[in-house]
Amino acid sequence: MDKxxxxxxxxxxxxxxxxxxxxxxxxxxxxxTAFLFxxxxxxxxxxxxxxxxxKSNEE
Numbered sequence: 001m002d003k004x005x006x007x008x009x010x011x012x013x014x015x016x017x018x019x020x021x022x023x024x025x026x027x028x029x030x031x032x033t034a035f036l037f038x039x040x041x042x043x044x045x046x047x048x049x050x051x052x053x054x055k056s057n058e059e
Contacts, residue, residue: 022029 018032022032
């Protein structure tokens with residue numbers, strides 16, 4: 001099988017395991033949701049901070 005198929009199967013299995021775990025265990029659901037929103041917020045902050053640094057270095 002193609003390597004891309006293996007990657008897609010791996011991602012699907014990983015997603016399935018995470019989804020089932022979140023359905024069965026409330027603390028895991030709370031942790032992963034908080035981690036997702038926290039990581040997204042940090043990533044957005046770092047992206048805009050990097051853009052601000054790049055813009056300030058141009059001037």
